[in-house]
Amino acid sequence: MIKINVKEVIGNTIAMSTEDGKKLFEILFENIRNSNKIELSFDGIDILISHFLNEGIGKLYEKFDNWEILDKVIEYKEIDEDDLELLREKVIPTAKNHFKDIKKIETINKSILDNEY
Amino acid sequence: MRIIIKKIETIFDSVYYFDEINKAVNEEVLIIDFTYATFIRNHFISIIGMALTVIQNRGIYVKIIKPQNSKVLNSMKRIEFLSKFCEETNQDDRYKTMVRYTNIPLQNNSLVMQEFHAHFIQQFMGRVINLSPKLQKKILQKIFELFSNVFRHSNSALGLFCSGQFYPSQDKFNFTIVDNGVGIKRNVNRYLSEQFIVNRSVSDESLGEKFKLLNATETIEWALMDENSTTGEGGLGLNLLMELIRLSNGSIEIISSDGYYGVKDANKITKILNKSFDGTIISIELNTNSNNYYFLKDDSK
Numbered sequence: 001m002i003k004i005n006v007k008e009v010i011g012n013t014i015a016m017s018t019e020d021g022k023k024l025f026e027i028l029f030e031n032i033r034n035s036n037k038i039e040l041s042f043d044g045i046d047i048l049i050s051h052f053l054n055e056g057i058g059k060l061y062e063k064f065d066n067w068e069i070l071d072k073v074i075e076y077k078e079i080d081e082d083d084l085e086l087l088r089e090k091v092i093p094t095a096k097n098h099f100k101d102i103k104k105i106e107t108i109n110k111s112i113l114d115n116e117y
Numbered sequence: 118m119r120i121i122i123k124k125i126e127t128i129f130d131s132v133y134y135f136d137e138i139n140k141a142v143n144e145e146v147l148i149i150d151f152t153y154a155t156f157i158r159n160h161f162i163s164i165i166g167m168a169l170t171v172i173q174n175r176g177i178y179v180k181i182i183k184p185q186n187s188k189v190l191n192s193m194k195r196i197e198f199l200s201k202f203c204e205e206t207n208q209d210d211r212y213k214t215m216v217r218y219t220n221i222p223l224q225n226n227s228l229v230m231q232e233f234h235a236h237f238i239q240q241f242m243g244r245v246i247n248l249s250p251k252l253q254k255k256i257l258q259k260i261f262e263l264f265s266n267v268f269r270h271s272n273s274a275l276g277l278f279c280s281g282q283f284y285p286s287q288d289k290f291n292f293t294i295v296d297n298g299v300g301i302k303r304n305v306n307r308y309l310s311e312q313f314i315v316n317r318s319v320s321d322e323s324l325g326e327k328f329k330l331l332n333a334t335e336t337i338e339w340a341l342m343d344e345n346s347t348t349g350e351g352g353l354g355l356n357l358l359m360e361l362i363r364l365s366n367g368s369i370e371i372i373s374s375d376g377y378y379g380v381k382d383a384n385k386i387t388k389i390l391n392k393s394f395d396g397t398i399i400s401i402e403l404n405t406n407s408n409n410y411y412f413l414k415d416d417s418k
Contacts, residue, residue: 014230016265046234047258050353051265082255090353094344 001075002036004028006056007044015048021055028060032073035109043078053087058095065104067096073112119148122165125157128293128370128400131164136392138168147177149202151184151193159215160291162198163280164398166218167295169202170275196280213244216281216292223268223276230264246285249407256290256403259361262354263294263399271298273396288406297396302374305336333376334387341378358401365404373397 007013009027010020031038042048057074064070071092076084120137124130141147149169151157169179181203184190193199194208197217210217217236221229237257242250260279267277273296281292313328331339339345343356359380362369368381375393379386404410 012227014227014234014261016230016261018269046238047261049258049262049265050357051262051269054353080254082251086357090357094353097344 001039002031003039003041004031005041005043007042013044013046015042015045015052015056017052018055021052024052024056025059028056028074029063029106032060032064032070032108032112033106035112037112038074039077040074041077042080042083048080048083048086050086050091053091054095057087058091058098061092061095062099062102063104063106064108065106066108066110069108069110069112073108118144118146119150121150121153122157123153124155125161125165127158128161128164128372128398131161132372132394132398135164135168135394138165138172139395141172141177142175144177146180147172148180148182150182151189152182154184154189155186157184157189157192158291159192159196159282160280160293160400162193162196162218163278163293164295166198166201166220166280167275167278167297167396170220170278171297174275196282198280210240213240214283214285216240216279216283218280219278220275221264221277221279223271223273226268226276230261241283245283245405247288247406247408248283248285252405252407252410255361256405259358259401260292260294262357266354267294267296267298267397270301270304271296271397273298283405285405288404288409290403290405291401292403293398293400295396295398300333300374300395300397301340301371302331302333302336302376305339306330309339332389333374334378334389337371337373337376337378338387361403362401364410366409367401367403369402370400371398 004027006015006024009024012020028038060070061067076087118141120134122134125134138147138149173179179202181199183199183203183205184193191208194205195210196215197207199205200207201218219229219233221233234257241248241253264277267273275297277294277296279292279294281290283290309331310328317326341355341359343353359369361367362380368379370379371377372390372394373396375390377388377390
């Protein structure tokens, strides 16, 4: 399990911009491609908006083909329950709908969910 | 050139004065005379502030004549408007109700955003009766969703301007954000026409089928719908704001180009205006009594 702190990745307590969302995306993308399960902490984040979540997490659904595994590969920590609901009920379903017909180029190693180290 | 402002009560009053101020082109000095102002709705001051900034950028000197009415004068000082345009000190907002007049550039705005966040939290945390920390955070989050929309879509040369006010005795919060960017009509029609060309069939193309431009109110309604975005990437921000407005039985008014869109008491009003506004105004009113939100009922804080 790889631990990632959003605030450290973006160097900001306001998770909002496209650029910061891309920084998060890059680090999540590389780890998932390397078959690492992720613990993603939002500790220290004051404001989290939908566009940032879309850039950082929603766009993973454009790249990876196995969405059932992708749904489980990131464990969200220290996130406000409303923000988690925003992510799970709005951002991810919107991304899935948007990317459903796009050919995905990355495959997630199925053993990723067993990886604990 | 002298413009006398006596009353700004509605979004249309604000746009009227915006247009009047915007007429100044070749003047050396523009005098804004508030001497006899009896009522200025504070959250609309952002629209006047943007107009004055536009004029200043044309090299015109703006001279403000302050209101005689002490209530109006003090409000303008408490919202930190006057100090931006004349020699006047701000006044401590002892009632803690004002979201100060703020101009945020589109780029390199990290520090201003941090300051705005800190101001909003420190100013109101535990000070607005019936407003729970959870609802306060929700409102602030929606404001940042609005900021994000302007940053990404407006291409506004002067950035955005905003101001707001809590009315604790009425459990109301008003907030207005304005930009002088390309407007929703142009953005949406550009995106939809590109999509039309990509998606049209060969037979449509051979028949010379053309994209039919939407009018301004149709483009606003399109932009408010779930998942619609001119970036093609799932726009949720405005829809989330509309959801909070519905839940709070609040209201919204949008003016962009020549379109007006309003929702009040769950009734929608749209109209095409005689005169186009160069940019977009979004003005919201939310209920701040946490007890009126079913999803906050078990919020014990």
